[in-house]
Amino acid sequence: MADLPHPLAAFIVGEIRRARGAAGMTQEAFGRGAGFSASHVSAVEGETRALTMDFIKGADRALNNAGLFERMVGKLGTPSWFLPWLDAERTATQLRCFQPSLVPGLLQTESYGRAVIRCNQTLSDDEVEKRLAHRMDRQATLTKATAPHFIAVIAEAVLRRARADFREIMAGQIKQLTTLAERPNISVHVLPDEVSMHVGLTGPFSLARLPDHKWVAEMENQLGGVVVDRDDDVDTLMSRWEMVRSEALPRRQSLDLMREVETSWT
Structure with a gap:
C-alpha cells in the first residue's frame, strides 16, 4: 500500500471493509459496483495490493456514499x-x-x-x-x-x-x-x-x-x-x-x- 502513508491506507481499507459489510455486500457484489474483480477487492482488503485512488473512488460509487472516502483521504492525510x-x-x-x-x-x-x-x-x-x-x-x-x-x-x-x-x-x-x-x-x-x-x-x-x-x-x-x-x-x-x-x-x-x-x- 505504498500510495498512501501506511497507517492512513490501513485505516481507509478498514473503513471500506466495514461499510461493505454493513451494506450486506459480498466482495463480488462490491467489486461489480466499484469496477474491480472480487479477487482485486480481496487483495486490497487483505493489504497485499496497493490502495489506489481509483479503488477509493470505486468504493464510493459502489456504496453510493457521495464521495465519503475520497473526502476522508483529503481530510486525514494526503491532499x-x-x-x-x-x-x-x-x-x-x-x-x-x-x-x-x-x-x-x-x-x-x-x-x-x-x-x-x-x-x-x-x-x-x-x-x-x-x-x-x-x-x-x-x-x-x-x-x-x-x-x-x-x-x-x-x-x-x-x-x-x-x-x-x-x-x-x-x-x-x-x-x-x-x-x-x-x-x-x-x-x-x-x-x-x-x-x-x-x-x-x-x-x-x-x-x-x-x-x-x-x-x-x-x-x-x-x-x-x-x-x-x-x-x-x-x-x-x-x-x-x-x-x-x-x-x-x-x-x-x-x-x-x-x-x-x-x-x-x-
Missing part, C-alpha cells in the same frame, strides 16, 4: 489533488523531475526533509513528523525491484544554499545525492549557476511515464498543486524539460560538482 500523482509515481517506468529551489522529495534525507517541512510554521510537530514519514515512505519507489529510471535536474544554487547552522544537514544531503546518483536507475544533473536565464525559472515540475507509455505531470505551488494529463499540456512540459536538461551538466560532471560542494561544507 486529494496529489493522490493521482502518487498513483503515477508508484507505477511509473520513468520519472523526471526539475527542481530550481529544493532537493527533490524522493532524494531528500530525513534531516533535510524535516527542515523543509518545518518552513511551514503553521504545522504542529506531530504534523511535521507525519508528513516526513510519508515522504520517506515514498522513496521506496526508487529502490524496489521494479524501480523506475529517475532523472533529476536541480539548480546549483540548491546545493550551495546553506547558512552556518544548516551546513551539516546540507553536507549529509549532498552525500546522499552522490550515493543515490551512483545507482544505475538514478541520474542527477546540476544546472550550473552560470546559466542565469532559462525556461525552468517559472517553477518546478515532474513527469511520469506510465506502463501504457502515457505521460502525466505534476506541478506544485504555494496553494497546493495540480496533476496534468492533457496531451497538449504534457507536451509543453516535456519541451521545457528538454530545454532545462540540455542546459544541465552531464552526469559525471554533476557528481564532481556535488562532491566539490560537499567538501566545502565539511
Whole structure:
C-alpha cells in the first residue's frame, strides 16, 4: 500500500471493509459496483495490493456514499489533488523531475526533509513528523525491484544554499545525492549557476511515464498543486524539460560538482 502513508491506507481499507459489510455486500457484489474483480477487492482488503485512488473512488460509487472516502483521504492525510500523482509515481517506468529551489522529495534525507517541512510554521510537530514519514515512505519507489529510471535536474544554487547552522544537514544531503546518483536507475544533473536565464525559472515540475507509455505531470505551488494529463499540456512540459536538461551538466560532471560542494561544507 505504498500510495498512501501506511497507517492512513490501513485505516481507509478498514473503513471500506466495514461499510461493505454493513451494506450486506459480498466482495463480488462490491467489486461489480466499484469496477474491480472480487479477487482485486480481496487483495486490497487483505493489504497485499496497493490502495489506489481509483479503488477509493470505486468504493464510493459502489456504496453510493457521495464521495465519503475520497473526502476522508483529503481530510486525514494526503491532499486529494496529489493522490493521482502518487498513483503515477508508484507505477511509473520513468520519472523526471526539475527542481530550481529544493532537493527533490524522493532524494531528500530525513534531516533535510524535516527542515523543509518545518518552513511551514503553521504545522504542529506531530504534523511535521507525519508528513516526513510519508515522504520517506515514498522513496521506496526508487529502490524496489521494479524501480523506475529517475532523472533529476536541480539548480546549483540548491546545493550551495546553506547558512552556518544548516551546513551539516546540507553536507549529509549532498552525500546522499552522490550515493543515490551512483545507482544505475538514478541520474542527477546540476544546472550550473552560470546559466542565469532559462525556461525552468517559472517553477518546478515532474513527469511520469506510465506502463501504457502515457505521460502525466505534476506541478506544485504555494496553494497546493495540480496533476496534468492533457496531451497538449504534457507536451509543453516535456519541451521545457528538454530545454532545462540540455542546459544541465552531464552526469559525471554533476557528481564532481556535488562532491566539490560537499567538501566545502565539511
